[in-house]
Amino acid sequence: MNEVKFFFNQTGGERIPLEMHKAKMVQRLHLLPVDERQAAIENAGFNTFLLKNRDVFLDMLTDSGVNAMSDEQYAALLRADDSYAGSETFYRLEAELSKMFGKKYFLPAHQGRACEHILAKTLVKPGQAVIMNFHFTTTKAHITLLGGKVIELLTDEGLKVESDIAFKGDMDIEKLKSTVQALGKENIAFIRVEAGTNLIGGQPVSVKNMREVSQICKANGITSVFDASLLSDNLYFIKTREQGYENTEISDITREIASLFDIVYFSARKLGCVRGGGILTSNDELHIAMRELVTLYEGFLTYGGMSVKEMEALAVGLREALDFNVIEQTPIFVEALTNELRKFGVPTVLPAGGLGCHIDAKRFLEHIPQSEYPAGALAAAIYLVGGIRGMERGTLSEQRNDDGSEHFAEMELVRLALPKRVFTLSHIKFVADRVAWLYRNRHLIGGLEFVDEPSILRFFFGRLRAKNDWHIRLAEAFKRDFGESL
Numbered sequence: 001m002n003e004v005k006f007f008f009n010q011t012g013g014e015r016i017p018l019e020m021h022k023a024k025m026v027q028r029l030h031l032l033p034v035d036e037r038q039a040a041i042e043n044a045g046f047n048t049f050l051l052k053n054r055d056v057f058l059d060m061l062t063d064s065g066v067n068a069m070s071d072e073q074y075a076a077l078l079r080a081d082d083s084y085a086g087s088e089t090f091y092r093l094e095a096e097l098s099k100m101f102g103k104k105y106f107l108p109a110h111q112g113r114a115c116e117h118i119l120a121k122t123l124v125k126p127g128q129a130v131i132m133n134f135h136f137t138t139t140k141a142h143i144t145l146l147g148g149k150v151i152e153l154l155t156d157e158g159l160k161v162e163s164d165i166a167f168k169g170d171m172d173i174e175k176l177k178s179t180v181q182a183l184g185k186e187n188i189a190f191i192r193v194e195a196g197t198n199l200i201g202g203q204p205v206s207v208k209n210m211r212e213v214s215q216i217c218k219a220n221g222i223t224s225v226f227d228a229s230l231l232s233d234n235l236y237f238i239k240t241r242e243q244g245y246e247n248t249e250i251s252d253i254t255r256e257i258a259s260l261f262d263i264v265y266f267s268a269r270k271l272g273c274v275r276g277g278g279i280l281t282s283n284d285e286l287h288i289a290m291r292e293l294v295t296l297y298e299g300f301l302t303y304g305g306m307s308v309k310e311m312e313a314l315a316v317g318l319r320e321a322l323d324f325n326v327i328e329q330t331p332i333f334v335e336a337l338t339n340e341l342r343k344f345g346v347p348t349v350l351p352a353g354g355l356g357c358h359i360d361a362k363r364f365l366e367h368i369p370q371s372e373y374p375a376g377a378l379a380a381a382i383y384l385v386g387g388i389r390g391m392e393r394g395t396l397s398e399q400r401n402d403d404g405s406e407h408f409a410e411m412e413l414v415r416l417a418l419p420k421r422v423f424t425l426s427h428i429k430f431v432a433d434r435v436a437w438l439y440r441n442r443h444l445i446g447g448l449e450f451v452d453e454p455s456i457l458r459f460f461f462g463r464l465r466a467k468n469d470w471h472i473r474l475a476e477a478f479k480r481d482f483g484e485s486l
């Protein structure tokens with residue numbers, strides 16, 4: 001039942017992923033000619049977030065809120081009980097979450113960062129640290145906005161772009177022990193585990209590691225928080241990579257993980273394939289403190305800023321997130337894209353993780369210094385050559401240091417996200433082909449500089465320009481090789 005869905009073709013013995021679903025509804029796509037793509041990326045300030053979707057062929061920006069919902073989820077939309085307070089939909093969702101995570105309370109919120117806002121406001125005092133395996137952009141922004149600071153304690157191996165370690169998202173337990181001792185519990189707001197990790201290649205965290213983190217939190221009386229936004233890929237990796245879990249049900253692994261943490265929160269734009277979020281806890285005091293903020297910032301406690309239709313679909317999406325045949329789909333497609341790219345020598349994060357394929361822009365563009373945002377430049381160039389919209393996950397996605405200097409990212413990555421059940425194998429082959437062409441012509445790509453730099457979450461809406469108009473020369477080279485072909 002839990003066999004990973006690949007088949008080997010008869011001619012070449014090539015390992016090919018197999019979709020365990022079919023398309024029932026489709027959306028038309030357009031691939032603009034290269035001159036128009038060049039104009040579009042220029043107008044977007046070389047920031048793929050600012051491209052209009054009508055100008056994008058393959059939208060691999062993110063999986064957030066754009067995963068394909070199942071027919072069962074669409075059917076559930078119609079069941080929604082649309083009342084401001086006491087909606088039946090809320091109780092159905094609450095029951096599903098309680099079965100899944102085993103926590104007493106559920107607080108809905110409009111998306112993951114809304115949960116982070118509430119958590120930070122409840123737990124973080126100025127000057128306190130929040131320790132985590134690795135940060136996510138919005139998590140860090142909420143903590144620092146309240147005067148807290150983020151300390152990342154990923155293992156050294158986790159920061160190597162290429163490795164054969166199965167759980168590169170693990171926290172370094174020895175460093176955690178010494179940091180807790182050095183800071184003292186009163187200076188630590190909470191300890192957070194993100195599984196899988198977003199900014200370092202969708203790398204998973206083992207249950208063993210989470211258990212050790214949990215023990216340290218308990219021994220020191222520190223609140224433990226689990227970010228479950230990317231849980232479904234992480235569950236796949238636990239099941240297929242962690243010793244001792246081969247025969248454990250996905251639902252049992254999920255409950256075991258949740259039992260290790262005081263608070264579990266998630267973006268339902270990712271987990272459950274809808275648009276929303278939620279916080280779970282069994283702690284009475286924390287629940288009371290947080291629920292006031294939910295009503296203030298999100299909405300009444302039985303909808304928390306979510307549409308009830310989405311809540312109804314979420315209850316179904318969460319059940320599906322415990323089905324191995326469903327959760328294996330993203331990781332096997334990420335692996336397929338990673339393998340295709342590596343056939344052409346393109347440097348990527350290894351092992352392939354969840355969420356999307358991560359290209360190593362530092363090695364791809366060795367001639368561009370981090371101060372000129374190589375991952376941003378590569379994301380813009382990938383759009384230019386293929387109408388493919390990826391996301392910069394490097395220095396542009398970092399906040400500046402307090403003194404205004406650049407905070408250079410540990411890794412300079414371009415993420416080509418694979419929203420669940422959206423793209424086909426021919427899309428994967430097309431992406432690999434265009435990126436391979438770009439890799440052969442990488443010397444044509446130059447750096448970027450800011451024209452308009454917002455002070456918070458600058459990667460979302462900051463505008464940049466190409467140093468020395470390299471994009472024009474890149475488009476000319478493309479036309480020489482591809483002629484009239486798009």
Ligand SMILES: Cc1ncc(COP(=O)(O)O)c(C=O)c1O
Pocket residue numbers: 064111112113114136138194196197198227229230267268269270276277
């Ligand atoms: C690990 C993680 N945490 C939190 C968030 C924030 O969730 P949202 O985008 O719903 O605000 C994300 C979103 O990408 C995420 O990947």
